[in-house]
Amino acid sequence: MRLLLTSQGVTNPSIRGALVDLLGKPVEEASALFVPTGVYPFGGGAGMAWDAMSGSRSDQLVGLGWRTLGVLELTALPTIRPEMWVPAVREADALLVWGGDVLYLTHWLRASGLADLFPSLTDTVYVGVSAGAIAVTSHNVDAEFDLGFVPDGHPMADDAEHGLGLVDFTVVPHLDHPDAHGAPLAEVEAWAATIPAPTYAIDDDTALTVVDGTVEVISEGSWKLIPPATPR
Numbered sequence: 382m383r384l385l386l387t388s389q390g391v392t393n394p395s396i397r398g399a400l401v402d403l404l405g406k407p408v409e410e411a412s413a414l415f416v417p418t419g420v421y422p423f424g425g426g427a428g429m430a431w432d433a434m435s436g437s438r439s440d441q442l443v444g445l446g447w448r449t450l451g452v453l454e455l456t457a458l459p460t461i462r463p464e465m466w467v468p469a470v471r472e473a474d475a476l477l478v479w480g481g482d483v484l485y486l487t488h489w490l491r492a493s494g495l496a497d498l499f500p501s502l503t504d505t506v507y508v509g510v511s512a513g514a515i516a517v518t519s520h521n522v523d524a525e526f527d528l529g530f531v532p533d534g535h536p537m538a539d540d541a542e543h544g545l546g547l548v549d550f551t552v553v554p555h556l557d558h559p560d561a562h563g564a565p566l567a568e569v570e571a572w573a574a575t576i577p578a579p580t581y582a583i584d585d586d587t588a589l590t591v592v593d594g595t596v597e598v599i600s601e602g603s604w605k606l607i608p609p610a611t612p613r
Contacts, residue, residue, distance in 0.1 A: 382502045383592050384547070386514035388554035389585035390441030396588045397445070399599045403506045403590060404474055411474035412449040415442070418456060418489050419481025419512045426481070433479050442477050442510060455489035463494065470498060473505065480511030480554075487516045487544055496545055511554045514589075517547040519578045548591055549578060556584040556603060566605065573607040580607040 383403045391397050397408075404411050417430035434443050434452070443450060451469065453476070458466055470476070478486070490496045499507075507517065515521060521544050544551070553569045566582060573580035581589055586602030598604055 382499055382547075383506050383590070384517065385506060385508045385588055385590055386517070386552055387508065387510050387588040388514070388556070388583050390438070390510045391445055391508075391588075392441055393586050393601045395599050395601050396586075399588060399590050399597075400445075400475075400506070400508065403592070406474075409446045410448055412472065413447045413475040413477050414451050414453040414470065414473045416453050416455060416476065416478045416513070418454060419479055419483070419486035419516075421456075422482040422485045429481075430479070442479070442508065447475075453495075455486075455493040455495060458493040458495065467498065470495065470505075471502070475506040475508055476502075478507065478509045478513030478516070480513055483512040483515045483521045483544070486512050487521065490516060490545060499545075499547065514552045514554060516544050518544045518551040519546050519549055520544060520551040520576050548594075548596075550596070551576060551578055551580050552589065553580060553582045554585075556582045556587075556605070558585060569605075570607055574610055576610055578609050580609075581605075582607060 385396075385400055385403055387396060391400055401407060415434065417433060420426045420429040420433070423429060432438055453466070453470070509515075509517060553564050553572070555564050556569065557566060558564070564582065569580065569582040573582075581598070581604065583589065583600070583604045584602040587598065587600040587604040590597045590599060
């Protein structure tokens with residue numbers, strides 16, 4: 382699987398060009414499945430999911446002009462026979478994984494069975510937005526924040542600080558964004574100083590591509606690579 386890890390989706394021509402390169406064809410010739418699951422724990426999450434699909438943010442991912450597009454709701458998959466949804470995943474050129482609560486999204490990537498398919502999806506492009514990007518990395522930058530959405534005693538709180546570990550680094554999106562979800566560089570550096578893995582801090586005009594373990598930064602904005610914490 383090839384990865385395009387973004388802060389806010391496909392926000393500029395450079396990131397779109399990287400997506401086309403990963404797909405190996407124009408977006409207009411590619412099929413995609415959209416995963417909105419991560420936004421549901423937030424207040425107004427249902428509306429946020431709809432906005433991502435049809436509203437002001439749709440042009441950053443869903444509205445890029447895909448040949449075909451479907452919605453893959455992770456929470457539904459355990460109740461459906463695999464033969465009813467696995468072929469659609471295998472046939473898709475891209476999985477578009479929206480943002481939201483990292484812990485909730487990571488839990489359902491595992492619990493749905495979708496993460497189990499990842500090793501076999503060698504030709505699929507995984508496009509992660511914010512939480513969708515963090516979920517596949519080694520560590521969850523929002524672990525303490527995300528625990529506030531977890532029901533008492535729920536098993537998704539176990540190992541909350543770790544993502545799926547498809548890559549050996551972590552990502553902090555929305556670098557220096559002015560709203561409440563922004564990540565000031567000083568705070569990112571303080572958090573990264575506790576993590577035994579490299580940390581990419583990226584703004585909304587930056588993305589990372591990962592192909593066969595090789596990372597490339599695609600940016601029309603600001604970013605910083607912070608080295609792993611030094612073992613004591």
